[in-house]
Every structure is written in C-alpha cells, then in structure tokens.
Amino acid sequence: MITRSRLLLLVCLPLVLLSGCTSYYRNVETCKDRVRAEYPDAASAPLKLTGSGASYHGSRVVVRGEFPTQPKPPATKIVQTPAAAECTFAENTLTGFQWLAPARLVKKPQPTDDAAQ
DSSP, X not given: OOOHHHHHHHHHHHHHHHHHHHGGGTTXXXXXXHHHHHOTTTTTSOOEEEEEEEOGGGXXXXXXXXXXXXXXXXXXXXXXXXXXXXXXXXXXXXXEEEEEEXXXXXXXXXXXXXXXX
C-alpha cells in the first residue's frame, strides 16, 4: 500500500521537474509574435512559422519560417523561401530584433567614419 507521503511525491515530482524545463522555452512566444508583426509581406505572401530555438533561459531566441515566392522562368512551381529572425532578451524584456534571412530583410550594417578616411 502506498503511503500518503509517497503518493504526494509521485504526484509532485513530475510537476517540479517540468517547471524547471519550461524556463528553457521562455520568450519563444514573444519572439514569434514579434516576427509576425515585423514581417512586411503578410498580405501577399503569408509567413508560416516552422520552428524555433531558445538559448539558456531564453536570452536568445531564433524563429524559423517560410513564405511562398513566385518562381523565376522557366520554373512554374511556387517556391518556399526560408526566413529566420533573432530576438534577444534581458530576462523577459525584448532588447533586440533582427532578421537573419532572407537577405532582402536583413539590415545592412552602417559604414563607420573610419572607412571614409
């Protein structure tokens, strides 16, 4: 017969273990929402999110997806173009956002004054 303390342990142990694992996925939904909001072609080429990954405690989150693009002749089939974005966080606060792909969404670095000399 299972004693009350063992029953309590059997019920609570999985909850304790799972609570530690959820911190790994922290900030993923916030980043997904930001990617959807920042995607410029939502009306003409909807973005489909296909995956995400988070670093330790969610300080860096990468969201992956794809969107349809018109083929270039002679091809006739619509092509799924990959997209990716990175969000950085300080605890639960979004501190940075940048597109990683496709190239047309990636912001070019600003030239420094040293390059002009």
